Amino acid sequence: MSLTVFGFPNTRSLRAVWMLEELGLPYEYALINMQKGESQSPAFLAINPAGKVPALKTHEGVLVESLAIVNYLGGLCPDARLIPTTAYARGLYDQWTVFAIAELEQPLWTIAKNKFALPKDQRCSEIFPTAQWEFQKALRLLSQGLGDQNYILGDTFTAADILPGHTLFWGTAFNQPIKQDNLKHYLSRVGARPALAAARSREKAAMPQ
Numbered sequence: 001m002s003l004t005v006f007g008f009p010n011t012r013s014l015r016a017v018w019m020l021e022e023l024g025l026p027y028e029y030a031l032i033n034m035q036k037g038e039s040q041s042p043a044f045l046a047i048n049p050a051g052k053v054p055a056l057k058t059h060e061g062v063l064v065e066s067l068a069i070v071n072y073l074g075g076l077c078p079d080a081r082l083i084p085t086t087a088y089a090r091g092l093y094d095q096w097t098v099f100a101i102a103e104l105e106q107p108l109w110t111i112a113k114n115k116f117a118l119p120k121d122q123r124c125s126e127i128f129p130t131a132q133w134e135f136q137k138a139l140r141l142l143s144q145g146l147g148d149q150n151y152i153l154g155d156t157f158t159a160a161d162i163l164p165g166h167t168l169f170w171g172t173a174f175n176q177p178i179k180q181d182n183l184k185h186y187l188s189r190v191g192a193r194p195a196l197a198a199a200r201s202r203e204k205a206a207m208p209q
């Protein structure tokens with residue numbers, strides 16, 4: 001089986017690489033240098049017509065969308081048990097991963113789009129206070145859901161932690177305050193995963209020195 005992740009440091013490709021490292025799967029890393037506009041190159045658009053990372057090339061075809069990639073990789077390694085299989089546990093897994101994508105990350109994406117990702121004439125800075133308010137609201141819900149558990153689904157780390165975990169790092173990088181103690185502890189716990197450090201190094205090592 002051959003797997004190639006197309007990514008760039010400090011983007012959602014970290015989610016895919018982190019999952020690969022958690023699973024110990026071999027993979028190639030193909031840098032799509034956003035600073036050089038490579039996400040819009042004909043070669044990369046042929047892989048992902050949206051011109052976005054991550055993308056994953058598998059022996060069966062290409063997959064895009066970070067959550068779909070994480071789930072696909074989990075499906076390759078059911079024995080690792082990073083994705084629950086019983087109905088309710090799987091429901092909770094879907095609940096928190098979809099929450100991360102649909103609620104927690106959207107305000108951050110709004111900030112990113114209107115700061116640098118959109119063409120300059122499409123950006124609107126008036127949206128920032130609303131996005132910050134929405135992010136704080138989502139943090140309160142995540143904090144409530146986490147409660148006194150170590151991880152979002154309970155006592156053990158699962159792939160569900162990659163989504164909110166990565167998104168909280170993103171929030172911190174965007175200087176969004178995380179006030180809830182349980183989220184602060186969660187962030188340190190998830191941030192200490194050796195697979196996360198390995199994933200960050202792998203992405204960094206691909207950058208031109």
Ligand SMILES: N[C@@H](CCC(=O)N[C@@H](CS)C(=O)NCC(=O)O)C(=O)O
Nearest residue numbers: 011012039051052053054065066067
């Ligand atoms: N929903 C997609 C979003 C992917 C995405 O927007 N990736 C950003 C980097 S974090 C990107 O490649 N942006 C380039 C662009 O928007 O042109 C996912 O979760 O994979």
